[in-house]
Every structure is written in structure tokens, then in C-alpha cells.
Amino acid sequence: GAGVSQSPRYKVAKRGQDVALRCDPISGHVSLFWYQQALGQGPEFLTYFQNEAQLDKSGLPSDRFFAERPEGSVSTLKIQRTQQEDSAVYLCASRPPGNEQFFGPGTRLTVL
């Protein structure tokens, strides 16, 4: 079956632009996670959804970051007024009622 998909795969933004990153989880997966992976680092947790409810957004680095999952399936991570420090790979993962998370290929964001 299809895995987690993310779009776009690559995004270049000028500083100050708003961007929206999309995640399509595996069908039926209740849990959805967003992570940020800086160059040379491991992924770091941003936010967690259970169905449409955002249960934890403690990892979002600033109020410029916003995530939603209005119908409990597709999720969007939005970054307003992008800054150079936002440049990273943004990974989405979904999880069935088990324990391992399944990751998408990521969106590489470059802010110029």
C-alpha cells in the first residue's frame, strides 16, 4: 500500500514569505507527527495530532509555525514570514495503533 507522502519535496522561499507543507498519512492512521531535521542533526519533534485534535504543539519553535489536520487525515504545516533559520527538512510521520512511526520522504525547505 501507499506510504506517507509529502509535498512539495523541495521548496525555496524568500525570507519573509509564507509556506505551506502538506502531509498525506497512511490511510487509517490516527496519529500524525511533524518533525524538523536540521542539517547534520536528528529529527526534532514539532507537533502531534490524534485524528483532528492537536494534542501537543510544544515543539513548534515560534508562533510563526502553525499546523492543522481539519478532517483527521491530511495535515498542513504552515510557516509564516520564513526566516533563514527555518531552513531544514520537515518530516511527517503517521502511526497505526502500534508503536513505530512511518515517515514520509520529507520536504526540504530552503529560505534565501
Added chain:
Amino acid sequence: AQSVAQPEDQVNVAEGNPLTVKCTYSVSGNPYLFWYVQYPNRGLQFLLKYITGDNLVKGSYGFEAEFNKSQTSFHLKKPSALVSDSALYFCAVRDGNSGYALNFGKGTSLLVTP
């Protein structure tokens, strides 16, 4: 609080030799431990996990890992390395009692030479 340490930035091994990628963890509750592999321009692929039970866990592509509670370690191993195993490996932990998000190490680059 939970954390993972991967003390080696890079591990080099000759094809056919055994490999070990080290991981130690810290967690206040029950440790749920995971290994993921990342190939260039691709997402993380799940290799194996330890939740409970046998301390030796077998996973995908011939990899295995040993949970050692006293040493708080979860080292990844493979008896005979392949060139195609060259990739970035991440260890991750979550608190089985209360957590859901994974806490990752910084990764170890494995290079297997012919």
C-alpha cells in the same frame, strides 16, 4: 525527560565484517527503543524496535539490536556488512509510560567499503 546519545559520527567497516552502531539512552519511564535508517533524499525507514520481552531484537535487512538495561544501551548490529548498508542510522527513544513523540540521536553515518 528523555534523550539518546550516538557517540560516533561515523563508523567505517569493510564489507563482510560485522558492524556495530552504538546508542545509549536516558528515559524516566519504560524505554521504547527504535532504530531507523535514512538514505540520501529519502525519509526514515523503520528497522527494528524494542518494547518488551527478549533483549535481542531482530529487524529488517539482517539487522539486530540488543537491549541492555543496566548499561542503558541499544546497540545496532549486523553479522556481515554489505556496501548497500551504507547510510545514516538513527536511534530513537520514547517513554512507554507517557510519551508518544520520538526523541532521536544525532545519527551515525555508516560507510561500508568493498
